[in-house]
Amino acid sequence: DVKVTQSSRYLVKRTGEKVFLECVQDMDHENMFWYRQDPGLGLRLIYFSYDVKMKEKGDIPEGYSVSREKKERFSLILESASTNQTSMYLCASSEKRKRGDTIYFGEGSWLTVV
């Protein structure tokens, strides 16, 4: 089975802190994603990466950055956390194919910024 592991399930951070959310996948997938989930808004793509050291902005990249130094690891960074970044963050991965493909999600990281 595909396993996408998010290292932190629940975090509470202060406004202005730098926050790292870590994600590891074990299926040698080329593509990795970070989504944000808020009630009534569905899943919104923050950033994605289709290869090591490659990254592309998604729909809501402001206030976030990412790092992909190894194929299996994709990190989301909040440079200066703000209260409006309180949310559930989902990491995901998928294979690189010509056609659309299944996205495999982690269990999510609940971030509260106070």
Next chain:
Amino acid sequence: GENVEQHPSTLSVQEGDSAVIKCTYSDSASNYFPWYKQELGKGPQLIIDIRSNVGEKKDQRIAVTLNKTAKHFSLHITETQPEDSAVYFCAASTTGGFKTIFGAGTRLFVKA
């Protein structure tokens, strides 16, 4: 931009009844339509998917239909059970999953 509309946002059914969730997409290039189930406190998991060259697909109590002309696709759950209670997301995708657009989700309650 491209979007996926999902209805209803909340659905409550009696155990044993059927549940239908409908989605409409805007990008005519979409060729892959997965459905995800998200249980409380967990990440979404794929439950069924359909590709653009197929009109219907069934897996036990779950079926998905696709009408490419109308850009509609639907999830049908028959003989619902309490463990079907969850949030369901539809999605439309093109190449490589980069452009996967998710619906806003449907919260399904199955009453015992």
